Amino acid sequence: MPDHAKPRPAPAPSGAWPENFTGHRRGTNCPMCANDFAADDIGWGLLVRRGEVSNAYLWRSGQVRGYAVVIYAGRHVAEPTELDEGEAAAFWRDVLALGRAVEAFYEPLKMNYLLLGNQIPHAHWHCVPRREAGTDPAPGGPLPFEVLDLGRQDEEQVQADARALRQLLADADGRSGLQR
């Protein structure tokens, strides 16, 4: 089975937290920790940058082109309050690096950054470009999560966009003296 066809955790019935949620929150069998953070493709998304403490991926799911996710990769962390000052600052720097590349490449009207963890309680940012009315699913308000979660984006487009973002991010890291 190709990586991108791997099954995702089943959504919980409405009105319930996902199965084993409190265990996952403690880090027991956390589905996010199960990812191979050394891989260029984790099935859910394509690696575009290995940051200081997290990895940035262009996500395959949903219907918003340019939707990216930055996952804390050093260890299991459920809440950002579990990070020390240095880790927290590094996590945010990683998110901003990704955000700048997404801004440069897609020229969104606005960026949204969401740290939720209601399905998988491992610290990760959803970084979502928002667009003009007519092309944005919910102008002037938060996106319904289904727009990010349901369906698959065009694979060729995702691959091509990931290559472009990887290059932008590598160039930016090179300019700031970061060699990875």
Ligand SMILES: [Zn+2]
């Ligand atoms: Zn985890």
